[in-house]
Amino acid sequence: MRTTPLLTPYRLGPLHLPNRIVMAPMTRFRAAEDGTPQPIVADYYAQRAGAGLIITEGIWPSRRGQSGWRIPGLQTPEHVRGWRVVTDAVHAAGGRIFAQLMHGGRIGHPLARLSGDVPAGPSAVAAPGPLRLRGGAKADPPTPRTMTREDIRQAVLDHVAAARNAVAAGFDGVELHGANSYLIHQFLADNTNLRDDEYGPATPAGRVRFPVEVLTAVADAVGAERTGLRLSPGNPQAGMVENDPAPVYRSLLAALDGLGLAYLHLTDNDRYPALADLRPRWHGPLIANVGENRAPTTRRDGESVLASGSADLVSYGRAFIANPDLPERFARGAPLNTVDRAHLYTPGPRGYTDYPALEEAAAGPLSALRAAPR
Template identity: 75%
Template sequence: MTQNTLLTPYAAPFGHLPNRMVMAPMTRFRGEEDGTPQPIVADYYAQRASAGLIVTEGIWPSSRGQSGWRIPGLETAAHVAGWRRVTEAVHAAGGRIYAQLMHGGRHGHPLSRIDGDAPAAPSVVVSPELVHVRDGGKAEPVTPRVMTVDDIRTAVDDHVAAARNAIEAGFDGVELHGANSYLIHQFLADNTNLRDDAYGRGSMENRIRFAVEVVRAVADAIGAERLGLRLSPGNPQFGMYEADPGPVYRALLDEIDGLGLAYLHLTDNDRYPALDDLRPHWSGTLIANVGENGDPTTKEAGEAVVADGRADLVSYGRAFLTTPDLPHRFAVGAPPNDLDAAHLYTNGAEGYTDYPALGARELQTSTST
């Protein structure tokens, strides 16, 4: 495979994909105040149904894991009904869609959570970033309380319950967010897990224990073939620090590779070549993200990691955010739309569902130049 590798079909264990382009999860704050996705969320994802696979924005599995105001949830009957409208719209447009479950851990604030409580985390380590709160504002982060063993077991149960709700809502599967500084990542990283118990830093087995337990529990609940896992080894986002990610993530993948998960969604970065190091430890489908904390991923960068065998699929974030017909743009050589940064995290349709697809006039211009 050389030219247009991304546009070739892929026979995934979880179904046939018409191309190898995945829409990456991106927080957009388009939930109602109770966490139900707004009606425009169905329009947004249906517009992007030509992706080989869509992975939703991070969705909190329970209010205990809510990281920001108007981030949607998958806990209540209203949430399930709201997401069912989304999955029906995507399926009607010919797409496939996974729900990403994102427990915030230390991320969160009493003013950004429905329950009004402080977040809990593996250890008492404050996030260095401001927190999105009610009415579109930001606040200084609060000190999280330490999760007890019972809290940890509850968090596992919350992921299981939300995964079952996702299947009830019509999702094709679920992705666990073990990346980008959220709860699973907090247990894996050096500076956010200072525990000395069975979930702490005393051994590699302890450090990966929470991630392994969540993966196994959700796989048992909905089927491993409907479960993906996202990891971002060495990602410094939101103040995370991992001095030597390799041994931790190799141990984690060796522990779960035999479960038969739908895929591993892995981000690569200059600090740690995750794709090169971890691909030999993963026998299943691998989705690569090569634009984390850098420039948006180009078509050429995506083609390269598939062509050289480091990945089977490639996820695109910002390009899919602005360009609902991204696979078509790649096929005809047309550029993506420009980003409307002013409305990235607002609450309406502007900068969300108003990005245009390529029309006949634009198509003629792009193919004639």
Template identity: 70%
Template structure:
């Protein structure tokens, strides 16, 4: 019998001036701590991303642009030649399977602790406002330090660090770069009310740092190779934005003419960012509706496309546990494989590259994905 089931719109191709994708599924960035102590990605990282290369686009976990922005122990970097070499193995593995991959640059800002930073120093952010509660360090937990307030020179240096790392990303073979302007990291800290208490130009206009950063990186590598992730109103790690709409409308209006590869935007229960900002963004918009919610389903993603709130949809946990997510959506699989939480943030292949494909499950060989290698 011929299968006449309609093709999910998530599996239809997408083409823009910057992107040529076989489907509209984007793997969202997810920190996994599979790096050496110096920040170079472990060999198993290449297996992990290659397994998921059938996504329309892969976005890596957050990568620090310079150790000055390191947010945690065994979070990877893109500062040194060892980093570039390690990431080149990843991009080559992804490209060998026909995939496309962007590197997410994630400067921690106030996020971090001397016991989890190669420099062993106090992190710096827009203002001297610490992260609430204890933080994870390489040997347990500790009270969050009060960050040092960034000087004007610190701000210029942070922008320069992003530019250098973006160039390193292209040398490593990445197809582009995403700036992490969300989820409580440096750029988000400049945008939010409670982490930006500055009285200078970067405080009077909370979008200024983001605009200067994005503009500088776009000039260095080309706007068509650059994306930006934002999470308006996201309360993670003690962030507070009382009225995010005016800030993000102004930011979107300023950045839209640059012609970025995409804007990657998370929705929020209190501020419907997708509905509000989609009309203001003329380029490609990647929508994420799973942040701070249950994992995104096939039907939620299809609804985003049907409502016109995004051109592409990013999936996090579904890609984590289903390396063959496009095939599973095509088969209307329930996406029920559970997360191995015990090994979520360890350094080996277990809980990382050993999730079965649908073909494995149907053939009775669900002992791990075929690309998983013992390294």
């Protein structure tokens, strides 16, 4: 068994994490058509309960924020019951799990939304396409509506209601998705927030006003110790443009640092070294993701992040898809399974819950261990 900082315990608010390896949120399109997680979703997350913390795939807080077909929701009693099956399974396996609340904002298409309407974002700026539609077809996104002040107030309320539903469903907390081109990120970015009101770039606090309002409201509703935030400063995914991220994100952290949030989940960027710039400005727990738009994060990558003091925990995405027992593999120096990319987003267990753990792989034929070097 290897000794590595990744496998040392960590106290995250009221939670005792057995290691510092976090399962990153990853969309997998396995929900029922109404957004209720199916039983196989419980199997998937329970298999990965050895993570110090699991953060779920993005979950829409209301139909207004649904970004795609078969992405799960946390709005209805059926959703809450479905997620309770998931959290019970994870807790029974000894794990801890946060729900990521992901409001799509401008991301979405009427043919991939239960409401059948055009989505709304900070400004009427269309996202690049294509988007997945119901039935597997693809189409370019429509130009979104510009959110009114009432739309913005409703989005805050939707996040609060979903956070309360998450607690009712047994989650240990919620992570607000402020990264990867979704609603909070759209308010922060240059090209998706062209507003001329108090939520726009014309005022010093304009870009960060909505993120601060929604984080504060959720923290007040379910407790700051149950509320985390994911950010990806300078991330160009889905056509996002942030020419000078530093002033915006410094301002945002200055407004949030004193709230006592559970954690900040921060992705690094080749153009803007977010970890180096923002770590000194954040005094709470910090989860680093260093694989965004880069090669998958390795064990050594994670060890380097912790050794540098850039973060307290490290999140892994692709490695957890194919390796449900990732912490144990790191501990044993074992090879990692490779990702079945052809079945990342297809219905059913293939490429989802059929990856072998070490014991299963050892019991089966060598050809069953789709393994690659670490």
